[in-house]
Amino acid sequence: MNNKKFISTARDVINLEIKALQSLKKSINKSFGEAVFEIANCQSKVILCGVGKSGLIASKIAATLASVGTPSFSLAASEASHGDLGMISKKDILILISNSGDTSELKNIIQFAKRNKILLIGIVSKKDSILYKASDIKLLTPKVDEAEGIVPTASTTTQLALGDSLAIASMKYKKFGKMDFKKLHPAGSLGAQLKTVEDIMITGKNIPFVDENLKMSKALKVLTNKKLGVLVITDKNKKTCGIITDGQIRRFSQKNSNFYLLPVKKIMTKKPISIDKNEFAVKALSIMNTKKITSLIVNNSRNTNKTIGIVHIHTILQSNIS
Numbered sequence: 001m002n003n004k005k006f007i008s009t010a011r012d013v014i015n016l017e018i019k020a021l022q023s024l025k026k027s028i029n030k031s032f033g034e035a036v037f038e039i040a041n042c043q044s045k046v047i048l049c050g051v052g053k054s055g056l057i058a059s060k061i062a063a064t065l066a067s068v069g070t071p072s073f074s075l076a077a078s079e080a081s082h083g084d085l086g087m088i089s090k091k092d093i094l095i096l097i098s099n100s101g102d103t104s105e106l107k108n109i110i111q112f113a114k115r116n117k118i119l120l121i122g123i124v125s126k127k128d129s130i131l132y133k134a135s136d137i138k139l140l141t142p143k144v145d146e147a148e149g150i151v152p153t154a155s156t157t158t159q160l161a162l163g164d165s166l167a168i169a170s171m172k173y174k175k176f177g178k179m180d181f182k183k184l185h186p187a188g189s190l191g192a193q194l195k196t197v198e199d200i201m202i203t204g205k206n207i208p209f210v211d212e213n214l215k216m217s218k219a220l221k222v223l224t225n226k227k228l229g230v231l232v233i234t235d236k237n238k239k240t241c242g243i244i245t246d247g248q249i250r251r252f253s254q255k256n257s258n259f260y261l262l263p264v265k266k267i268m269t270k271k272p273i274s275i276d277k278n279e280f281a282v283k284a285l286s287i288m289n290t291k292k293i294t295s296l297i298v299n300n301s302r303n304t305n306k307t308i309g310i311v312h313i314h315t316i317l318q319s320n321i322s
Contacts, residue, residue: 101129
């Protein structure tokens with residue numbers, strides 16, 4: 001086995017694709033902006049279609065568009081002429097992808113789009129092709145050299161990159177942010193990283209609130225019942241004024257014989273570290289690691305003096321956030 005030859009081949013293919021992407025970058029023009037505007041303002045669906053390798057690229061671009069807030073799906077060109085054209089409505093946008101632009105399977109789809117006045121965006125590399133001439137918005141990809149002169153590699157790389165660019169530009173146009181993205185990605189490791197503090201915080205009766213004047217003997221019962229290893233101290237107006245951890249209790253009780261008779265305000269840490277409910281849980285974990293603490297008080301940005309929850313290190317780790 002000649003490893004050096006394989007490595008050389010890999011680098012040659014990658015260099016071809018890099019060169020193709022550099023050419024694509026230079027080719028982006030006002031037609032790209034027109035396509036983004038139409039996609040972002042589409043009131044129905046964006047339907048992508050291609051033949052062969054371009055069909056696979058169409059499926060990936062459709063999935064990316066859908067994941068960033070643009071309802072999309074891919075249509076199999078071979079099935080379109082056998083009834084699947086019925087999936088396309090007049091308010092849809094049709095994106096056809098073809099390197100040559102003259103693939104026979106696309107002709108019936110193009111005719112259907114023209115006959116029904118469906119907006120057609122063509123991603124194609126040949127100006128004299130049927131697809132280029134028929135498209136309402138023409139996205140011309142550069143002519144590129146393929147691996148071994150025949151294998152679709154550099155051309156499909158440019159198609160994919162152009163599709164990704166359309167998706168991200170449309171997302172930005174619509175101001176589709178992280179919180180919107182989170183709603184469409186609730187599962188898996190990505191969903192875990194997009195969880196907010198509010199998603200995992202402990203709330204209501206499970207929060208170990210105690211009044212600042214309560215004796216430690218009674219406060220310890222709350223600590224034991226709530227099982228969080230922390231007490232949230234409030235004043236007469238129910239505003240948070242401090243926090244006590246089980247670590248503080250152990251250290252303080254060893255040094256003070258009258259510990260159980262003291263009011264909690266004599267022991268508490270004032271101005272406890274807190275976090276807004278809308279922050280990502282991964283940020284809460286970062287704060288805990290930096291400050292070497294296991295709990296954070298949660299508040300609402302509109303009222304930072306009132307505790308609405310507690311986020312605990314165990315809850316974060318159980319949610320697969322890292």
